[in-house]
Amino acid sequence: MSGRSRCGRRLGVVLLSLAVAHGLRAQAVDFGTDVQPILQDACLRCHRGEYTDDQGRVRRPKGGLRLDGRAWIEKGGKNGRVIVPGNAGQSPLYARTVLPADDDDRMPASGDPLSPAQTAVLKRWLDSGASFGAWVGAAGPEPVAASETPAEPTAHNQRSLDLARIAAGLAPPPAAALTRAADGKALLTPLWHGSPLLRVEFTGHEDQVTDADVASLAPLFAHIAVLVLARTEVSDAVCAHIARMRRLVRLDLRETHVTDAGLARVGALPELRALNLFGTDVSDGSVRALQALPRLDELRVWQTKLTSGAIAKLQQARPNLDLVAAPALPAAATEASPTRGRRRGK
Amino acid sequence: MHRYDLFANADPLTRRGFLAGTARRLLGVAAVPSLSRLAAAASAQDPGDGPIALLPATARNVIYLFMRGGMSHLDTFDPKPGAKTQGPVEAIATAADGVQLSQHFPLLARQMHRAAVVCSMQSTQGAHQQAQYLMRTSYSLRGTIQHPSLGAWVNRLAGRINSTLPGHVLVGGGNDMPTAGFFPPQFLPLPVGDAETGLKNSQRAPGVDEQTFGRRLERLQAMNDAFEQRYGQRRVKAYAEVYRDAVRLMNSADLVAFDLGLETGDMRAAYGDDDFGQGCLLARRLVEHGVRYVEVVSNGWDTHNQNFDTLSEKCPPVDRALAALLADLDARGLLAETLVVVATEFGRSPDITKDNNGRNHYPKAFSALLAGGGVRGGVRYGQTDAEGREVVDSPVSVPDLNATIAYALGLPLDHKLHSPSGRPFTVADKGRPVLGLFA
Numbered sequence: 110m111s112g113r114s115r116c117g118r119r120l121g122v123v124l125l126s127l128a129v130a131h132g133l134r135a136q137a138v139d140f141g142t143d144v145q146p147i148l149q150d151a152c153l154r155c156h157r158g159e160y161t162d163d164q165g166r167v168r169r170p171k172g173g174l175r176l177d178g179r180a181w182i183e184k185g186g187k188n189g190r191v192i193v194p195g196n197a198g199q200s201p202l203y204a205r206t207v208l209p210a211d212d213d214d215r216m217p218a219s220g221d222p223l224s225p226a227q228t229a230v231l232k233r234w235l236d237s238g239a240s241f242g243a244w245v246g247a248a249g250p251e252p253v254a255a256s257e258t259p260a261e262p263t264a265h266n267q268r269s270l271d272l273a274r275i276a277a278g279l280a281p282p283p284a285a286a287l288t289r290a291a292d293g294k295a296l297l298t299p300l301w302h303g304s305p306l307l308r309v310e311f312t313g314h315e316d317q318v319t320d321a322d323v324a325s326l327a328p329l330f331a332h333i334a335v336l337v338l339a340r341t342e343v344s345d346a347v348c349a350h351i352a353r354m355r356r357l358v359r360l361d362l363r364e365t366h367v368t369d370a371g372l373a374r375v376g377a378l379p380e381l382r383a384l385n386l387f388g389t390d391v392s393d394g395s396v397r398a399l400q401a402l403p404r405l406d407e408l409r410v411w412q413t414k415l416t417s418g419a420i421a422k423l424q425q426a427r428p429n430l431d432l433v434a435a436p437a438l439p440a441a442a443t444e445a446s447p448t449r450g451r452r453r454g455k
Numbered sequence: 456m457h458r459y460d461l462f463a464n465a466d467p468l469t470r471r472g473f474l475a476g477t478a479r480r481l482l483g484v485a486a487v488p489s490l491s492r493l494a495a496a497a498s499a500q501d502p503g504d505g506p507i508a509l510l511p512a513t514a515r516n517v518i519y520l521f522m523r524g525g526m527s528h529l530d531t532f533d534p535k536p537g538a539k540t541q542g543p544v545e546a547i548a549t550a551a552d553g554v555q556l557s558q559h560f561p562l563l564a565r566q567m568h569r570a571a572v573v574c575s576m577q578s579t580q581g582a583h584q585q586a587q588y589l590m591r592t593s594y595s596l597r598g599t600i601q602h603p604s605l606g607a608w609v610n611r612l613a614g615r616i617n618s619t620l621p622g623h624v625l626v627g628g629g630n631d632m633p634t635a636g637f638f639p640p641q642f643l644p645l646p647v648g649d650a651e652t653g654l655k656n657s658q659r660a661p662g663v664d665e666q667t668f669g670r671r672l673e674r675l676q677a678m679n680d681a682f683e684q685r686y687g688q689r690r691v692k693a694y695a696e697v698y699r700d701a702v703r704l705m706n707s708a709d710l711v712a713f714d715l716g717l718e719t720g721d722m723r724a725a726y727g728d729d730d731f732g733q734g735c736l737l738a739r740r741l742v743e744h745g746v747r748y749v750e751v752v753s754n755g756w757d758t759h760n761q762n763f764d765t766l767s768e769k770c771p772p773v774d775r776a777l778a779a780l781l782a783d784l785d786a787r788g789l790l791a792e793t794l795v796v797v798a799t800e801f802g803r804s805p806d807i808t809k810d811n812n813g814r815n816h817y818p819k820a821f822s823a824l825l826a827g828g829g830v831r832g833g834v835r836y837g838q839t840d841a842e843g844r845e846v847v848d849s850p851v852s853v854p855d856l857n858a859t860i861a862y863a864l865g866l867p868l869d870h871k872l873h874s875p876s877g878r879p880f881t882v883a884d885k886g887r888p889v890l891g892l893f894a
Contacts, residue, residue, distance in 0.1 A: 179877035188879045189871050204877040211597050214878050268829075268894075270512050290780050296616065301511045301865060312745035313617040316708060363788060385788030436786035439562045441724040 133446070138234040141244040147227050149178045152216050156186075171218075179241045180249025183330055205230065272300060272334070275356050279305040279332065286328035294322050299311055300334055304409035306356060309339035320347045329371075330354045337361040339385070345371030352376045363387040369394035376401065383407035394421040400426060407431045464823045503610025510772035512865025513829020513893060515616070515792040516742045517609065518780070519750040519860075520735070521590075522773070523584065524757030525821075527803035527814050530557050530766050532822035537597030540805035542843040543763055558772030568833045569781050570826035571788065571892050575837020578801050578818035578853050581776050583757070586800035587820060591633045593854040593884040595735035600874055604633030606748040607642035608882040611864045617745030619707035621645040621700065624741055626734040627752040631701050633755040637874045641700060644750065650733040653713040659705070672702060713737070719729045725779045732776040756799060759813040773797075774828055781826055794863050798856065805843045820846050823856055828863045831894040854886025862888035 138144060148156075157177040159169050174186025182202075185191045185257070189206055193199040201216075205221045209291045210213040213268075217223070217442040223231075234240075281306060290297055294314055300306045308331060311318045318341035326333070333354045338347070339361045351360065357378050363385045372395045381402050392414035399408065410420065460490075529535060534546035534557045546555040549567035556564050556572075563570075580586035585596045592602035603611070608623035625632055625644035635642035647654060659668050704710065711717060717738060726732040734751040741749050753773060758765045776795065784790040802821025803814035820839045827834065838848035858868055861882045868888070871879035 199877065201877050208876055212876065213597060214599070216877055269511055270511075295633065296618075302867070304511070310745075312617065313619050313707075313709065383791060385790075387787050407788075407791060409786065411786040433786050433788075436779075436782035437565065438722075438725040438782050439775050441721070 138230060138237060140234065140241045143230050144234050145244060145246075147223065147230060151223055151227070152176050154220075155218070175247070178247030178249055181244050181247065184249070184346050192235060192239050194239035195236065197232040200235045200239075201226065203231040203235050209213070210374075246397050272304075272306065272358070275326055275334065275358065276300075276304060276306050279356070281305050282307060282329050285431040286326075288397035290326055290329060293325060294318055295326065297329075305332055307332045308337075310335075310340075311341055311419040312337065315340040316342060318342055323350050327353075331356060333357060334380075338365055338378075339363045341365055343367065345374070346375040348372065352378070355379060357381050359383045361385040362389060365389060367391065369398070372398040374387045377403060379403060381405060385409045386413055388412045390414055392416075396423060399423060405430060408433075409410065409434065410434050462773055470510070476676050486608075490822060497629075512863065513792075513825070514794040514860075514863040514865075516746070516794070517606075517748045517828070517860060517864070518742060518776070518793060518795045519606070519734075519748070520773075520795070520797045521750060522797065522799040523587070523750045523752050523754050524799075525586070525801045525803055525816055526756045526799035527758060527762060527766060528574070528576075528817075528820060528822040528839070529803070529805060529814075530560065530762065531770065532556060532572045532824055533820075533839060533843055535839075535843050538805075538842045540844070542648055542807055544766070549812075551835075552729060554833060554835045557770070559766060560774040562774045563781075563887075566778050566781045566826075569785065570824055571797075571830050571834040571836055573821075573823045573825065573836045573856070573889070573892070575841055575848060575850050576821045576823050576853070576856065577846055577850050578803070578821070581801060581816045581818045583800060583816075586816075589662045589853050590798060590800050590857075592636065593857045593882070593886055594880070600876075600878075601634060601636040601879065603636030603638045603642065604644075604734075605860065605882070606633055606644055607635045607638050607749045608861070609864060609866065611638055612861075612870065612882060613747065613864060616747055619703045620712060620741070620744055621704065621744050622746065623748045623750075624738075624746055625750045625752070626650055627730055627754070627874045629752075629754075632752070633750065638872075647713070647737065647848070649730065650715060650737040653715065653737075654704075654710070709744045712740050712746070715740070722783075723773075725783075727775040727779070729772045729776075731772050732779070735776040735780045739780060739787075742784075742789060743787070752894065758803060759808070759815060760811045761829055762803065762807070762812060762814045768837050776817075777824075784827060790827040792828060792862060794830065795824075795826045796856075796860060797824040798808060799823070802843075808811050820844065823851075825859070825892060829894060830863070830892050834892065836889065836892055849889075849891075851889055852886060855889060856885040856886070858883035858886030858890060859888045862890075863893070 153176060155168075155171040155302075156174045157170060158175055159167060160170050170186070172186040172188060174188075175181035182192060188201075190201040191200060192200045197203040205214055205216040206228050210222070215222070245440050246258065255273060287297065294311055294317060295309050296312065298308045300308055309326065309329075310320070320337070320343050323338070325341060327350070330350070334356050334399070336351065336357060336359070337356065340363070345368055346368050348367065351357065352375050355378070358380050360381060360383070364387065366389075367386075368390045369392055372391060375398060382404055384399075384402070384405060384407070387409045388411070390413065391410070393416055395415070399405065410432070411434055415434070417434070420432065424430060424432050465860060529541055530544045534544065534555055535541050536546040536555070545558045546559050547561060547564055548768055549556055549564035551567040554567050554572060556567070578586055578589060580589050580595070588594075588596040588602075591604040593605070594602040606623040606625075615622040621644075623642065624647060625707040626647045627642075627650070628646060632646070645654075659665070663671075715723065715733060718736060718740075723733065723736060726736040731751065731753045738749040738751050753769075755765070755769060777795075780795065781790065784793055784795070799821060801816055801818040804817040805815060836849060837846060837851055839845060840847050861868055866882055868883060868886075869881060871881055873879050
């Protein structure tokens with residue numbers, strides 16, 4: 110008895126689920142008959158092509174969003190896309206209709222909120238792939254030219270042009286080499302989006318970085334434009350690798366073991382603009398190597414062994430070189446300066 | 456039950472996954488934006504999420520110095536000698552032709568060839584909380600959403616440089632300070648209350664050796680694993696990430712970045728023996744070690760009463776710290792890629808209150824200062840009228856200033872990230888960068 114009734118219940122469940130599945134299929138959402146009328150009633154007053162209303166005011170689509178044509182709906186508004194086919198939750202067209210009533214972002218911004226039945230239709234339409242069927246609606250936007258006008262010409266853009274010249278003709282860095290490098294200790298970033306030129310740095314685990322780590326980047330040498338070796342354990346030998354980085358623009362060797370012997374190996378890097386030798390043992394023996402860098406315009410030599418005589422000579426030979434040998438720090442306060450908070454102990 | 460376990464196995468945060476992830480991070484390659492940008496570089500494809508900045512970044516790090524309370528523009532960076540609104544404070548010449556500062560900044564004056572003053576700042580907010588919120592986030596304060604601060608944006612879009620140190624540190628801020636907004640909690644700034652004491656609770660407790668600590672962590676991880684697998688939501692993962700960050704930080708060789716005791720007495724004295732000066736010195740140390748965004752707060756600029764007496768005490772420590780910071784960063788070769796910003800939430804009224812010799816809130820015109828990170832030095836940008844009342848040339852809105860910072864960092868200004876309710880936001884709202892500031 111009980112066995113039969115359980116059986117019957119199971120049968121009932123199967124039948125019910127079949128009925129539900131069938132019902133759902135029967136309710137597949139058609140944009141033209143199910144969705145468009147909702148948009149028409151609730152959205153198009155604000156989100157349609159420019160028009161003149163009853164009071165003679167010109168109304169433009171709010172938020173740059175038009176919902177009166179397929180191409181417009183697919184394009185979205187000023188804030189981006191409004192439909193993500195297959196995902197109602199990620200689609201503002203649905204998600205913003207079901208926000209709490211006090212949320213600034215809830216749509217429609219004025220007038221009655223959508224009924225649960227209406228939001229359910231939007232959700233089902235989006236979740237099921239957001240097909241428009243045969244519906245087209247208002248003609249879509251003209252295709253816009255891909256590139257915006259560039260920013261007003263400034264020296265900054267001149268610098269960019271300079272880098273663009275250095276990058277010209279250079280293929281993107283080989284993907285395999287990038288992947289291998291990413292498994293090592295280096296952090297690699299392209300100088301800008303899509304740039305073949307790379308910035309390479311080892312910040313965070315400098316004490317484990319040796320010449321070998323730089324050597325292992327050999328397939329990428331042609332792409333390295335900025336190299337930060339600050340505080341790493343590299344030696345003079347690393348300079349032989351650096352000499353092969355013909356597009357190097359910035360080199361940071363601060364607080365490394367690099368000496369005159371290393372700098373002598375760097376040679377005349379054709380594009381090098383900035384060189385940081387702060388806190389190295391580089392001395393007057395490097396003056397020739399420094400003078401051999403044709404484009405050098407920024408040099409830092411604080412806490413090196415370069416003498417003031419050699420520094421003056423360098424500056425004289427290159428009057429435009431931005432050369433700093435020591436900071437002009439403010440002298441310690443003489444009179445009791447007004448201070449707040451705890452003081453250091455004796 | 457089996458079904459759930461199968462599902463759990465699909466979660467990437469298994470212990471092995473955790474170890475692999477940690478290893479990747481320690482090796483410095485887990486900064487997602489870098490990798491994705493690398494992939495984009497390799498394939499030279501557009502990410503399809505709107506155009507991305509096509510210009511190379513000029514800055515790598517930011518030191519953001521915030522004068523909290525509303526710094527008087529007339530008495531600091533935009534003096535109007537001879538005007539009846541000027542009061543007793545005089546103007547002095549600087550190392551840059553055509554740029555004057557108030558008499559309170561004699562040390563900074565010698566460094567002005569490195570800095571640009573923006574005299575045409577304008578805010579839409581005249582109350583502290585709202586104005587500070589706008590400065591930090593570029594958006595208006597609202598009840599329904601919390602916007603991420605600029606520091607959080609910077610780290611979200613550009614990633615960390617040093618994988619073992621936090622990407623965003625706040626020195627001397629209060630509880631109302633910048634937040635991660637709707638970003639996951641790992642984008643919260645690490646607060647350092649007092650530069651002098653450095654980072655609190657970053658050592659193992661006494662009596663806990665490395666092995667014991669490791670065992671405890673493993674146990675914690677084992678307990679959390681089950682929880683994380685069952686509730687693999689974003690927030691749960693984010694909190695686990697915060698713990699991992701903390702442990703990484705404890706073990707980091709770069710923890711010394713927080714230790715001002717490693718600086719010479721002369722260097723510490725040059726920055727000034729006060730909270731703000733030592734905070735700036737800490738900021739320099741953090742930038743040296745690859746922290747991307749450091750904010751140092753100076754309190755007490757809300758000079759409704761006794762404006763002139765207060766400022767003659769407030770300004771000298773800032774003058775000294777700023778002068779030392781610019782010179783020190785420059786000699787270390789760090790200024791070229793570090794953008795130093797001095798900002799405040801609004802200016803103060805040109806009219807001096809008669810009864811208490813003060814100045815009131817004034818969002819219509821105020822000043823900011825930028826140096827390094829590709830910004831042209833020795834420049835005054837924008838202008839106020841003869842009495843410092845109205846911006847008469849090249850107004851710069853608060854979002855414009857933030858857009859300028861983001862632009863220097865090479866961040867995509869139009870890249871949208873979505874709040875949980877699906878609303879799109881950008882790093883500086885609709886701000887436009889002030890291109891004229893860049894060298």
